[in-house]
Amino acid sequence: MPAVSFQSVSKTYTTPKGPFHALSDVSLDIAEGEFFGLLGPNGAGKTTLISILAGLARATQGRVLVQGCDVQQDFAQARRKLGVVPQELVFDPFFNVREALRLQSGYFGVRHNDDWIDELLASLGLADKANANMRQLSGGMKRRVLVAQALVHKPPIIVLDEPTAGVDVELRQTLWQFIARLNKEGHTVLLTTHYLEEAEALCGRIAMLKNGRVVALDRTSELLKAASGNVLVFKTDSALPAALAAQARVTGRVVQLAAHDAQDIERYLTTLREAGVDVQDIEIRRADLEDVFLSVMAGTSASNLAGSAVAVPGVGAPATAAPGRPKQGAAPLGGSEDTAVPGVGAPATAALGRPKQGAAPLGGSEDTAVPSVGAP
């Protein structure tokens, strides 16, 4: 029995402009113990899907089972199995951290839970904040409390809706270390994120949503294999020759060109030299999940990926690209590949520790990278 089973889930909202299909016939199963990633641009339907799973919204059609329990008919059982970290940084200003956790525990019928609450507080670095009012906490601290609240009733399945949005590096590490530990101990994890390096490092399997449909669903390693090209990265102040401009992804001074093989790279360099373009900091790196993501989002279906080498970055995503994604820390040639599916344990945190100085990278940039997709 899958931990979570979405069966032909559709969600239609009535809006003044007519019906809006937030989700169309989404079916996917998440197995026990999986670390599953749900990716997609803003408005793709990730949060709607999670809301339906959590009982915050109702599916217009289809159904969702949590370890066999229907989230509508058998909502109490289903919700006991789920620990949901909401996307919004919400808190109840009337209570301190320990009170909030005790209350949340009590709603699930779990009393005398202080041992576990203490353990949660310690694991999340909140021990000294137990008696602080929620209002006094920083954003990062509030985020940790949200995680603690989701876990207070010891759910077997943990759902994290963009848990690291606007969170500093240190907290991200703590958080992922903790979540990875829980996953190792057997918890199923469902994660949505805009940080594709995180998804690449942590998730064993990934679904990509676009306009409410599943457009890719596979093991992370397979998705990466499908995009098994390299990417030529360099910086320049000059304009690119027309032949290259069409397929390049340009981010400020940084230009990225997809390359299937060494010949492609030679051809690019020759073209650049002939055009007299002054090029600096040349690197060749392996295509990563972000390249896969952009390629999938640019196409209309997952079939783009099936033809393996066809799925290369830059093809569909024209020169507009994303502002904040320079990836300055990117190691040349395949630096990220080895961290791709690390089985989520200790290596994961090491991978996440990579500074990636562009720190604000994918979150906001996606909108600009795939402008047409996020509507409305």
Place this chain on the structure above:
Amino acid sequence: MTGWQMLFYKEVLRFWKVSFQTVAAPVLTAVLYLLIFGHVLEDHVKVYDRIGYTSFLVPGLVMMSVLQNAFANSSSSLIQSKIMGSLVFQLLTPLSHWDWFVGYVASSMVRGLAVGVGVFVVTLGFATPEFAAPVWILVFALLGAALLATLGVIAGLWADKFDQMAGFQNFIIVPMTFLSGVFYSVASLPPVWQAVSHLNPFFYMIDGFRYGFFGQSDTSPWLSLGIVGGAWLLVSLLAVHLLRIGYKIRS
């Protein structure tokens, strides 16, 4: 402890943490009414030909405080947590619509009754109370608190912003309380206004409650019981239904 008890506990803890605002302030307001109206009218008005105005006013003020605070508790708690987004913590739990209903209504009754008792205790310094039929006092205090607590749940679910909530409170709850005979006996009104007053369910709550103190009222306490009880049943059905379908809280 089952779910509703936890919700009840949370809601009581919530208002108790700001009790200066939620309990002490309404008591002071009621006492100010008593001081001012009592001072102005004590020598001029006798009700039922024997009861001094201050004595007459006390039960009305107590009941008005019970009603307004029972309403304020559930409605403001719901709208605040809706707007703050913290309602999600409850929405994610296995709490059933009955848990929600009992938790919110019972806690709001506690707040209404706490303020009512506070007002009553303070007014002991101004008038010696009668207790002609104490059971009626209790019955109407509980029913009135329950009815307004339930209305508060409905208003809290319905309102999308504080503005709408203020409208509900100021244009429906306050006028209906003030025009229900808190400050006067409806029998003293011209016949037309008497008839209008008898259409106001709040009138029956105040009138029945007052009967418990004086053994005298504008209408039979049984009629009042029937109307208030029936009204509570109706609004409860509506409130439970709205909670069941997740009206405006689950999309």
